[in-house]
Amino acid sequence: MTVIKKLLIVDDSAFMRKLIGDFFVDVPNIEVIGTARNGQDALEKIKALKPDVVTLDVEMPQLNGLEALKLIMVDCPTPVVMLSSTTKAGAEITVEAMANGAVDFIAKPSGTISLDLHKIKDELVHKVIQATNVSVTKLRKPATLSKAANTFFNKDISTKEITTPSKPLERSVINTNNWNLHGKKKLVLIGTSTGGPRALQEVITKIPQNIMAPILIVQHMPAGFTKSLATRLDNLSEITVKEAENGDILQSGVAYIAPGGYHMKLQKVGMSVGIKLDNIEAPRGGHRPAVDVMYESASKLEEYDKLAVIMTGMGSDGTKGLKILKTTGNVKAISESANTCVVYGMPKAAFETGLVDNVEDVDDIAQTIMKYIP
The missing domain is CATH 3.40.50.2300 (Response regulator)
Known part of the structure; x- marks a missing residue:
């Protein structure tokens, strides 16, 4: 019927x-x-x-x-x-x-x-x-820091608000399978789509300022909106959150959100790694930025271990890139559970590859990230 x-x-x-x-x-x-x-x-x-x-x-x-x-x-x-x-x-x-x-x-x-x-x-x-x-x-479901969120655009914030996570972030040891034995630098790579802004608020606001890794974020959004998303998250988080700019040098404790209309790629700049924004390459699966493009670019950085996080969203963006990441380096993958996804598409596609190491409710993703980052 x-x-x-x-x-x-x-x-x-x-x-x-x-x-x-x-x-x-x-x-x-x-x-x-x-x-x-x-x-x-x-x-x-x-x-x-x-x-x-x-x-x-x-x-x-x-x-x-x-x-x-x-x-x-x-x-x-x-x-x-x-x-x-x-x-x-x-x-x-x-x-x-x-x-x-x-x-x-x-x-x-x-x-x-x-x-x-x-x-x-x-x-x-x-x-x-x-x-x-x-x-x-x-x-x-109440969003983390909803009180702060509801007042954010009604006041003049001159200093960054330091937020308190809803639960302590333990740095306990999980089954890292030699993840930290060789002491390489770490890189966190987050991809999300429908329902993502709320999920990102739940995760990013719980990351402590002293995290020893840069965080790269692809959120499917058109041009003009990613700047506002970055500003909002920056004012609600301990870490710095910014809309990525061409030539940004990656720094620990900073989250870079790919601007709408641009793929976000990585390239060596001397001894450092910088961001390259690309609005020439065609959209992937209808998306620019695309998670797959970010993952594929990051797979070429041999000096980094990567932590790939795939959260709520329609479709399968990130799955092809995850396969490449897993075959080219030391990579762990976290997918958001069906319990908390607004749309269980992207995380489901990633999980079905058999390459996901942790399936977590959105409330627990930040804690799991910090268990992998020494």
Whole structure:
């Protein structure tokens, strides 16, 4: 029997509501059951109509998308896909929305009223369908440091907030299989996609400042949003988090997030290792940055042991790169468990290779990383 999923469209523009609704006219199994003109209207419609998924505009009067999302997740938890402009304010709100339970987001191609919204039609339809399969219980789970997250954009932070992990980070010995015997430098490589911003907040904010390894992160995000993600994580973490720049020299205690639209590669710079950003090589599996590209590039660094971490996300990005890493060096791999993944795609594909050493709930990934880093 065919199951029809119900969609509610929320946007303050009648034109945009109509345009988005038209995208789903011929989509099997998705029925637009209503529209809402602002956040308050959305809350009332969600309670009355009980949709399976909501598209929610970020910038609206009366009750904006972020404020509405927080109330939705408390009063009537529902999978939400945010629609955002690429302005700095829009990007900041979107990143915070991801930390507060939104499944995913779409960047409008040309601002609040995008006459060319058809450019992202296929992506929007795909993400809405994907969101209907997400368990609401995982979205409701309180994010680490949610109090700090909720106040972050409402205050002027002049110094880095030092956060306290929810549990002690033990450096106990696990089965490292000679991992540390030869004393090579360590490199942490994290790949994630749908649900990633929230998962990264859970992991990165628990890493201590004195970690003796650089951390490279590929989060599938378009240009304009990775900078806001890096800024947010930097202000919530002990370690330094930055959007990677071409020529950055890797330093321990620093996390580098690949900018949207660029593959992140590594290259030798004298006795050091630097970051090379590439917007010429084609996307891999539709992604630029791609986890596979980062892993493949890192596999060429013989002087480093690598710790590969694959977290929540759709598809299989990272799996091919993991196979190359494992055949070219001393590598350990951690995948996020199905228990906590918003989408158990990328970690599942990695696990099925048989090359994953640890499967962990997102809450425990930071602790496992620190068990591998001496």
